[in-house]
Amino acid sequence: MAEATAGYDDAISSRSRIIAAAVRLTCADGWSKVTMGRLATEAGVSRQTVYNAVGSREDLAEAMVLTESAKFIFEIVGGFENHPDDLLAAIHEAVENTLVLAEGNALLRAVVSATHGADTELLPLLTTHSEPLLGTLLVVVQDRVDQYEIDLEPERISAVIDITVRTALSHVMQPTATPRQTADSITWLVARVLGRTDELVASRT
Structure with missing residues (x-):
């Protein structure tokens, strides 16, 4: 049993190192230059280990994006945990922190700016195939x-969440203002839908 557990842990460790190496190579030289052989060298494993851990190159690209997205999820969760009694404040912090993180995320910037030619093949993972x-x-x-008291039908709440998340993601991909300004705008829209703009005004005074 101990040997089986150790083998599982080794596999997880190898996968993490491989994905991290893929991110480094993509940021440095572009996705088009990330080959399985080069990736194996960068991660310090065999090419077979790379294939066993991440599968195809397409699987690797998706794993990279999903791994990086975990950082954004952490910021979102943190925003809500910091304001358990104030939904609007939670939304504002979650959106602002997510956009701040996006500004400094090297992989996201490399993909969105498409400065490396063929790197545009990663864009669908963040847009049409997201x-x-x-x-x-x-x-x-x-x-x-769901942890907040909201005077709105469940299906309407889900619709608001869908619109809010999609809007925030669009600003992650193509920011048009500072993170704080965008968070202000998105929070204001949510407040208007919920009929709670008075709370928003009070929180800003």
Whole structure:
């Protein structure tokens, strides 16, 4: 049993090192230059270990994006945990912190700016083929929002969450203002829908 557990831990460790190495190489030289052989050298494992741990190159790309997205989920959860009694404050902090993190995320910037030519093949994982990421974010936010008292039908709440998450993601991909300004705007929209703009004004005074 101990040997089986050790083998499982080694596999997890190898996968983490491989994904981290893929992120480093993508940020440094572009996704088009990330080959399985080079990745194996960077991670300090064999090429077979790379294939066993992450599968195909397409699987690796998805694993990279989902791994990086975990950092954003952490910020979202933190925003809600810091304001258990104030939904609007929680939304504001979650959105602002997420956008601040996006500004400094090297992989996201490399993908969005597409400065490395063929790196544009990663864009669908963040846009048209982003269902896994979007679905995870929606579940995380829904779970947190359910802890608040909201005078709105459940299906309407889900609709507000969907619109809010999609709007925040669009600003992650293409920011048009500072994180604070965008968080202000998104929070204001949510407050308007919930009929709680008075609470928003009070929190700003």
